Amino acid sequence: MDSNNISFVEEVFEDIEDECAYSPPIFLEWKMVFVGVIGLIVALISIVHNSLLFYTFSTSTVLRKRNLTYLMWISGCDVFISICYIAIMCVQVYTDYFVSFKLLVLWHDYLRTAFTVSHITLSAASFLLMAATVERYLQSTADNRTLKLFQILATHRTYVVFCCFLASLIFRGTVFFEIEVVTQPNCTGFSSMGLAVVPMFGESMDVVWRFFIRKIVTVFLPFAVLAYFNAAIVMNVRRTDRDQTVKALVLFITVGTRGEVTRLRSRLRAVTRMLVMVVTGYLLANILDIIIAFWETINIQSLQELPSLYTVLSDISSFLPIAACALRLPIYTINDRQIRVEVRRKFCYLITRCCTCCPGVLCDTHQRKKLHDNQLESERLWPKNEPTPKLEHEMTQLWTKSTERLG
Secondary structure (H helix, E strand, O other): HHHHHHHHHHHHHHHHHHHOOOOOOHHHHHHHHHHHHHHHHHHHHHHHHHHHHHHHHHOHHHHOOOHHHHHHHHHHHHHHHHHHHHHHHHHHHHHHHOOHHHHHHHHHHHHHHHHHHHHHHHHHHHHHHHHHHHHHHHOOOOOOHHHHHHHHHHHHHHHHHHHHHEEEHHOOHHHHHEEEEEEEOOOOOHEEEEEEEEOOOOOOHHHHOOOOOOOOHHHHHHHHHHHHHHHHHHHHHHHHHHHHHHHHHHHHHHHOOHHHHHHHHHHHHHHOOOHHHHHHHHHHHHHHHHHHHHHHHHHHHEEEEHHHHHHHHHHHHHHHHHHHHHHHHHHHHHHHHHHHHHHHHHHHHHHHOOOOOOOOOOOOHHHHHHHHHHHOOOOOOOOOOOOHHHHHHHHHHHHHHHHHHHH
């Protein structure tokens, strides 16, 4: 074999070695602590919290009368978001940290499905939160036209939920077809498998679809809408505080006793405060993702030239929504006594059913009696004949007319 053939063979083997060279991700120890440990714990807490919330909202006869449909489905989305975070982010870190090829193969097998479910549920939760915020804003205004629109939305919440999931499926479901698992037959070990982005509509159209249409609809639009309506709700609540005396008088005439007036007003105030806190948590959790998405859209090359910064920011931006999901249950229970009582009662019921051999470990007779008394108190404070949206609309109309006469 002459020297030219030998040099050619050496160059081929060098190219193969370069292609098959495995380099672990940077900041692997940081990823193991932040994602593999802290992220896993927070995601598990989020799964438990939101599973309990979804079960409580869907089975509690008391809470079903309050039309907490959006919050129930948001909790359901949060469960899948947290599960997908563990399946995508945590398992990837464990694969690199423990150098497990079997775990790598398993991760590549389910990655496309988990990635698609994660994107769909994230967008669905954002759209559902938008719908709940817009509805609460319409309810907090004293304008007849907005109240009519609120009445329409309140009576068609099921269709709104369906539209939210349908929009998420349309804009995020294509992620499944945009990712492909590729194999390198000349390589072994970690270098033998990888991911590739598959163009769906052509290179130019893919850029328009992924970085403009989809990001604007699913990332920038929800953030802007929630920021605006969240601030508008706070301003409306502050503005209507000075009119509470007149409204209380009208409610007293139309609804009944003073206790029922106070109950209705405090309930609306608690729900509004709870929603404002949830939306604020969403905005804080997604502000970093908004910055990264905007940077990627404007100049992704400059971001890729800073791999250390990109890695840390990506890990933090992926963790913050999971932390916001885990905080849903504390926010609901702190602001709403009725939700707190029902969640505690359902939790005690589940523990009792799961621990049939020793039901007194966490839910003894005294505790169950206390929860039963709380339930009776809850039913006394929130009786079955709750004011319907139509009655609330009529009461607000009377209040508006009274303020116009006094003004």
